[in-house]
Amino acid sequence: MLGETRYQYLVSYVVNDRIAVDAGCLGFGCPLATQKLVTDLFLSHCHLDHVATLPIFLDNVFEQGPECVIVHGSDETLSVLQQDILNDRLWPDFISLSTPDSAFLKLNELTALQPVPVGEMLVTPLPLIHVVPVFGFLIEDATSAVAIISDTHHSSGVWQHLARVPNLKAVLLECSFPDQLDWLADKALHLIPKSFAAEIQSLPASVRVIAIHIKPAWYEPVVDQLLALGLPNIEIGLTGVEYQF
Ligand SMILES: [Zn+2]
Ligand SMILES: [Zn+2]
Known part of the structure; x- marks a missing residue:
């Protein structure tokens, strides 16, 4: 949830400085230091109020080296991420740009x-x-x-x-x-x-x-x-x- 306002425009929660749930405002609304602590991002679904700042978040926390954030989601959500967001049109294809030694993100498919x-x-x-x-x-x-x-x-x-x-x-x-x-x-x-x-x-x-x-x-x-x-x-x-x- 973004900033100190009662209105809930976008959806992101950070748990114990380590897990994030959804990236609606994670890349804009959280301090950079908080973003950098996130190791695991769980996506509930692909709607924009839950993923809007995902590309910005990935950009913000990228560091050269083997460590990178793991993005967890259903098969359907991860497909939308690859085909509709990180598609080299809306945003660079961070998945193809990742190498084993320097990855932007890793994907993990969730099972109910x-x-x-x-x-x-x-x-x-x-x-x-x-x-x-x-x-x-x-x-x-x-x-x-x-x-x-x-x-x-x-x-x-x-x-x-x-x-x-x-x-x-x-x-x-x-x-x-x-x-x-x-x-x-x-x-x-x-x-x-x-x-x-x-x-x-x-x-x-x-x-x-x-x-x-x-x-x-x-x-x-x-x-x-x-x-x-x-x-x-x-x-x-x-x-x-x-x-x-
Ligand atoms: Zn929805
Ligand atoms: Zn929603």
Whole structure:
């Protein structure tokens, strides 16, 4: 999330100074020193609000030598990255320009529910329901687990999976549109406050639920409707803020 503004224009999260989830604003919105610490970037899906600054980020962190960032994504997301972004038209083909001794990036294809270890952490891709293939991510270490669930429509599988996760501290869950745009949410496969509340029904009240991916054009009604749900564990996501779990 970009800068200190309540509006959530673009999507990027940095976890424990090492993992990034999505590159919507990573290459513009994060200090360069933070960008350089990222070893593993997990892409939820190929939509522009999640990958817009990916080429800039790769440019920013490139160093000569064997170390480079690993970009994790589904087969479909990595194909879009290669064919539509790093295609020698929109941006140089960093994949072809990479050599074993000096790579811009390495690609790792994710498989649903197969965890990827990153240092002390484990990242598990969770299949969601959206207009293109998308993964949410469960990120765990020895004491805490946090799930980032965006972008999605109703997805019972993800809640069944999270019900079995020990130490689940927080879920960052998308809520893109207000209730009156239910028709659009059903077409674009996003959540509205009403369906957001239904999704989190099975979560224990001790789990923090942080609303993310609120479309700036509809920010005020979405926030009003989320708060009107009267659920004590719901928070509105803040941008440019460090969360501790
Ligand atoms: Zn999307
Ligand atoms: Zn999105």
